[in-house]
Amino acid sequence: QKGFLKRKAHADIDGKRTPWGKRSWKTFYAMLKGMVLYLQKDDYVKDCLSSEEVVSVHHALAERALNYTKRPHVFRLQTADWRVFLFEAQSTEQMNSWIGRINLV
Numbered sequence: 001q002k003g004f005l006k007r008k009a010h011a012d013i014d015g016k017r018t019p020w021g022k023r024s025w026k027t028f029y030a031m032l033k034g035m036v037l038y039l040q041k042d043d044y045v046k047d048c049l050s051s052e053e054v055v056s057v058h059h060a061l062a063e064r065a066l067n068y069t070k071r072p073h074v075f076r077l078q079t080a081d082w083r084v085f086l087f088e089a090q091s092t093e094q095m096n097s098w099i100g101r102i103n104l105v
């Protein structure tokens, strides 16, 4: 599973609210491989590891973010260490595909 996702950080480790200034939406090229979600800041800098973030989706939960109504097809990812991210997919189909793949892990 690969594709562009916009991400907003909502809560950091242990569910602490992500502080002001770190809550904005950012675009990433996302790849799910095994139990790891790789987030590259842009598709053209694949070789530059410093531009990549890694999120473990082991014991994570993905679900449609029904409470978040500012943008369409947004899902919520809660990690095992209680971080929470919102991800905006490019379509409802892609959102459902990401949710399904993450929850399969």
Ligand code: I3P
Residues within 6 Å of the ligand: 019, 020, 021, 022, 023, 024, 025, 070
């Ligand atoms: C955040 C940014 C986000 C906004 C968030 C702000 O500011 O404007 O777009 O979320 O609101 O805190 P910053 O860039 O300084 O982190 P929305 O797009 O969902 O409104 P929030 O604090 O209510 O999450």
